[in-house]
Amino acid sequence: MKKLYFLVPGTDKTFFCGGLVAELKILNLAKEICNSELVTYRQREIDTLFLDDILKQDTRDIIFIISWGFDIPKLIKRLKGHNIVYHAHSSGYGFNIPSYIPIITVSHNTMGYWGQKAPHSPIYYLPNQISDEFCNLNLTRDIDVLVQKRKSSRYLLEQLVPRLESRCKVVLITNFVEDITKLFNHSKVYLYDSAEYWGQQNVSEGFGLQPMEAMACGCQVFSSLNGGLSDYLDPEFNCQKIAVYSTDYDVLRILKAIDNPNPNIVSDPSQMLINYRSKKIIERLEVILNQINLFFDHKSNFASDIKNLQKTTKIKTLTKKVWSKLKSYKV
Known part of the structure; x- marks a missing residue:
């Protein structure tokens, strides 16, 4: 090699x-x-x-x-x-x-x-890869809702979090945390909403590791589904979607998850995570x-002989389609 x-x-x-x-x-x-x-x-x-x-x-x-x-x-x-x-x-x-x-x-x-x-x-x-350190340590979950400020939407920080703070214990992470595994293990719900952030950057969410790390630690995840997040997040089966319709609706579902966790979502995620572990x-x-x-x-021994689909070819193909439709159109 x-x-x-x-x-x-x-x-x-x-x-x-x-x-x-x-x-x-x-x-x-x-x-x-x-x-x-x-x-x-x-x-x-x-x-x-x-x-x-x-x-x-x-x-x-x-x-x-x-x-x-x-x-x-x-x-x-x-x-x-x-x-x-x-x-x-x-x-x-x-x-x-x-x-x-x-x-x-x-x-x-x-x-x-x-x-x-x-x-x-x-x-x-x-x-x-999701590191082996991200796992359920069965600690006391004394944090109701955990949020990271970085990459979070304005809606999450300015509307949803203030509403939740008056109803439950919310921890907002504003700086780098050395051992976020413990925070995940102490939290019941983790909120992640990066669609706005990546939309502003004009690039996609490549993978979105944080929700997976939270799930591995036993957190219930409310997340956006943009980009690479759609690879593994499955609303109502291993997560719930955030920013759905209204702030009231989000608050209702999050408080319900804190008090009565969905058994499908809080089930052991180890089977799902196997393909993301180092082995x-x-x-x-x-x-x-x-x-x-x-x-x-x-x-090193052979040249490529497959022609790329050039813009001119695309334009010619599109022109032919349009012309074909115009000819078949009858008043």
Whole structure:
């Protein structure tokens, strides 16, 4: 197997986000399969490889894994001629991926996006990992409702939370929490509403790990269903949808969940989570990496002969359809 280099701009607080955490997790799992290392490309860091230095070496037996959405076009141009894999978290950035670059997607939602936008690229599905630390510790649930301010909608923070605060105990997280597992284990209900946030960014919710982590810890989850969240959330069976019709309706359902938990929703989620734990992801990643290595071996000896569906072709097809309808139209 070729060596894997996972490219990130940096790892300090400047670049800290869910995508970086997910990428570092996959890197650690990849180390169980083949030689894999972290490489930064915007800033040099102690004990970490730097891309400028790597590109001065022989890279024929290296695969570069790129993932940082806004940097992808520049990275593709810079790494032209090398083996590149795009690890796609979110979708909607607007760039195209050429067919010589395999795409690994973290959700079926993202896979569908690239299946339409890059129909001739190798595309694979590899969900993000949920760490084993996220589990039900059977602690006293003395928090009625838990909310994280980051990515939350204005409706959630300005309408729903104030209404709930007068009826039950609400904890609003405004800063980074070192051990959120305990907070999840102390909470009865977790609220997550990111549709507005990602809509403003014009990109999708790539995976949405927080609701899954809360579910793993035994929380009842009220969440939006945008982007990657739709992969695993199933209203009335493992969660409830938030921001439905009116604030009163949300308050009614949340208070009911606090007092009388839905047995379907609070049932043991371990079966559902199996495919998101490290063991299954390593098994899936090994299959994907074997296929990607085979693809790059093939690419080095054969040229692509599948034509892309160009904009001009789309326009011609649409014009023919319109003209056909006009001819068949009778007054």
